[in-house]
Amino acid sequence: xxxxxxxxxxxxxxxxxxxxxxxxxxxxxxxxxxxxxxxxxxxxxxxxxxxxxxxxxxxxxxxxxxxxxxxxxxxxxxxxxxxxxxxxxxxxxxxxxxxxxxxxxxxxxxxxxxxxxxxxxxxxxxxxxxxxxxxxxxxxxxxxxxxxxxxxxxxxxxxxxxxxxxxxxxxxxxxxxxxxxxxxxxxxxxxxxxxxxxxxxxxxxxxxxxxxxxxxxxxxxxxxxxxxxxxxxxxxxxxxxxxxxxxxx
Numbered sequence: 496x497x498x499x500x501x502x503x504x505x506x507x508x509x510x511x512x513x514x515x516x517x518x519x520x521x522x523x524x525x526x527x528x529x530x531x532x533x534x535x536x537x538x539x540x541x542x543x544x545x546x547x548x549x550x551x552x553x554x555x556x557x558x559x560x561x562x563x564x565x566x567x568x569x570x571x572x573x574x575x576x577x578x579x580x581x582x583x584x585x586x587x588x589x590x591x592x593x594x595x596x597x598x599x600x601x602x603x604x605x606x607x608x609x610x611x612x613x614x615x616x617x618x619x620x621x622x623x624x625x626x627x628x629x630x631x632x633x634x635x636x637x638x639x640x641x642x643x644x645x646x647x648x649x650x651x652x653x654x655x656x657x658x659x660x661x662x663x664x665x666x667x668x669x670x671x672x673x674x675x676x677x678x679x680x681x682x683x684x685x686x687x688x689x690x691x692x693x694x695x696x697x698x699x700x701x702x703x704x705x706x707x708x709x710x711x712x713x714x715x716x717x718x719x720x721x722x723x724x725x726x727x728x729x730x731x732x733x734x735x736x737x738x739x740x741x742x743x744x
Contacts, residue, residue: 515552518542518544518548518549518552519552519555519556519561521542522538522542522549522552522553522556522562523556523561523562523573523577525537525538525541525542526538526562526571526572526573527573531572531573531708532568532570532571532572532573533570533571534569534570534571535549535550535553535569535571538553538571553571556571556574557571557574557657558657558658559574559576559657559658559661560574560575560576560577560656560657560658560659561573561574561576561577561658562574562577563575563657563709563710565709572708572709572710574657574658574710575655575656575657575710575711575712576656576657576658576659587613587622590611590613590622590712590713591611591622591623593743593744594611594623594705594713594715594740594743595611595623596742596743597705597715597739597740597742597743598610598611598623598624598625598715599625600739600742601715601717601732601735601736601739602625602627604735605717605719605732606627606628606629607627607629607632607633607717607718607719607723607724608624608625608626608627608632608633608634608635608717608718608719609624609625609715609716609717610623610624610625610635610648610715610716610717610718611623611624611713611714611715611716612648612649612713612714612716613712613713613714614643614652614656614659615640616662617642617643617659617662617663617666617667618640618641618642618643618649619640619641619642619643619645619646619648619649619652620638620639620640621635621636621637621638621639621640622637622713623637624636624637627719631720631723632719632720633698633718633719633720635716635718642663642667642670643659643663644663644667644670644671644675645694646690646694646700646702646716647688647689647690647693647700647701647702647716648688648700648702648714648715648716650675650678650679650682650688650690650702651682651687651688651702651703651704651711651714652711652714653671653679653682654679654680654682654683654688655682655683655704655711656711660679686703686704686733686737687701687702687703687704687733687736687737688700688701688702688703689701689726689729689730689733690702690718691721691726691729692721697720697721697722698718698719698720698721699718699719699720699721699724699725699726699729700716700717700718701716701717701718701724701729701730701732701733701736702714702715702716702717703715703716703733703736703737703740704740705740705743706740715736715739715740717732717736
């Protein structure tokens with residue numbers, strides 16, 4: 496009798512513990528099947544949920560960066576965090592080929608070292624680089640990883656990729672102090688990141704986001720000696736880099 500009662504109660508308990516994950520996964524599948532965007536009513540209907548049940552799940556997915564909203568559009572889109580997970584599945588080379596012309600244009604116009612990176616979990620992963628041919632120059636090793644909070648290009652991801660701040664705070668609780676959070680807020684306002692000897696003496700850097708369908712998928716960076724790249728010039732370079740990034744198709 497007791498064995499029978501335990502058996503009958505176990506499945507519902509297991510289903511209850513997994514239900515939020517299963518519902519979130521189902522919602523992401525529905526958005527993907529709809530071409531990457533779907534409205535709340537459609538998502539709720541396809542998932543067999545009420546609007547009041549589906550909406551909090553979508554709000555959580557949005558907060559974590561797995562779905563996103565766009566101004567003037569009521570639909571939910573697959574978010575940058577999910578797209579970056581897909582990128583880790585193997586499209587690094589395709590991304591590098593697409594953005595290489597922009598790197599070449601920036602390198603040609605500035606004569607400085609330029610590089611391409613993408614977020615990789617709580618790290619920055621460098622996909623491509625063109626080194627300056629000047630005697631005094633910086634270097635960037637393709638395939639290198641570093642913590643997001645340790646570079647201008649990493650701060651771009653922290654500023655514009657939803658959910659990364661929380662992930663870094665969980666992995667490294669003391670990583671994002673008040674000063675760094677203030678810098679991230681400024682990057683959100685002005686659209687690019689500057690590193691004025693913040694991480695290495697005599698080195699100045701600038702980084703700008705590259706977006707696809709409104710989501711930041713990668714970032715372009717430039718670095719060189721502080722004597723050759725004063726702050727005002729870096730700001731001008733940032734605007735030029737963003738123009739080049741917008742040309743990528």
